[in-house]
Amino acid sequence: MKLKTLALAAALVAASTAHAQGLPKLKVGLMLPATGTYAALGTAIENGFRLYVNEQGGKLGGREIEFVKVDDESDPAKATDNVNKLIKRDNVDVLVGTVHSGVAMAMAKVAKDTGTLLLVPNAGADAVTGPMCAQNIFRSSFSNWQPGYAMGEVMAKKGHKNVVTITWKYAAGDESVRGFKEAFEKAGGKVVKELSLPFPNVEFQALLTEIAASKPDAVYTFFAGGGAVKFVKDYAAAGLKKSIPLYGAGFLTDGTLEAQGADADGLLTTLHYADALGNPKDNAFRLAYAKAFKLQPDVYAVQGYDAAQMLGIGLAAVKGDVSKKAELAAAIEKAKIDSPRGAFSVSKSHNPVQDIYLRQVSGKENKLVNVASKALADPGRGCKL
Secondary structure (H helix, E strand, O other), rough: OHHHHHHHHHOOOOOOHHHHHHHOOEEEEEEEOOOOOOOOHHHHHHHHHHHHHHHHOOOOOOOEEEEEEEOOOOHHHHHHHHHHHHHOOOOEEEEEEEOHHHHHHHHHHHHHHHOOOEEEEOOOEEEEEEEEOOOEEEEOOOOOOHHHHHHHHHHHHHOOEEEEEEEOOOHHHHHHHHHHHHHHHHOOOOOEEEEEOOOOOOOOOHHHHHHHHOOEEEEEEEEOOOHHHHHHHHHHHHHHHHOEEEEEEEHHHHOOHHHHHHOOOOOEEEEEEOOOOOHHHHHHHHHHHHHHHHHOOOHHHHHHHHHHHHHHHHHOOOOOOOOHHHHHHHHHHHOEEOOOOOOEEEOOOOEEEEEEEEEEEOEEEEEEEEEEEEEEEOOOOOOOO
């Protein structure tokens, strides 16, 4: 009898192993920028995502991962066509993207309409985890509100009263400034002027002249990628760095320090990651990333890595069956994600609840100063989940 039982158990194990091996590859559609202002950010996100998948032996939830890539060109006008190509032509099971908030909004709409699982590894558009929120949409990064709000608190505590803001005129910039303004004005500060220019325009001269004439106590800014490099260099070249302190959401100095050089020294920014946080997970991640890509990771790499972690958690719970949307979502909702940034959970609207750090540029690093805002949760305004 015992022998029969053992034989039956062995047969069941063999059958389940065969079933796991028989699963088709899981198609992951990477819709990220490969050209333009945000190209380097797209590369870092993809690297981070691939690093986690490789650490799991190329499989998540028992399924081998196959990547299908589309360059979204950071162009919202092409976004709906691009995402439909991935879903309808390439039959992807999961969407991962993107950097530009306008493109991410189009991705979220299509994902919501089709029920396709979407992981957003950067774009902070508040609406993605606000009015556009859905059971199948998750973000591994931040909302634009979060770093802005944290910096509003920081600058108010530093005693600044009158501040000018400057950004690109698009969702990310507008929302970052709104988050900043909400916290700064709640603490008694005043935004005396809101300056902007169209994305991805980098002709800052006229606006820098306006800042100089306004003589604010400080400036808050949101720029990223190539635009952040030029803004920091132009701000210093105009002589403003010495007289009017510049603060920003952390994208101003993340992945850009090499190109900004000494012009970035001393700048204070707020973000959910800092170089060399020193926790064991971050130490291991930085080492593995440097070994794999011969580069130092930045916040974008962390967000890509964590998007893959979140997908892995969801897939493990449903044994690789992405059609089990409710169970997959529930697993991610319950999880504590062991991130290089420090462990985080996700809010009801599927946005990270995370520490926002105050960092200062020293040499080629965004060094940790302190925790600006502990376990900051985006309000998820308009989310009906």
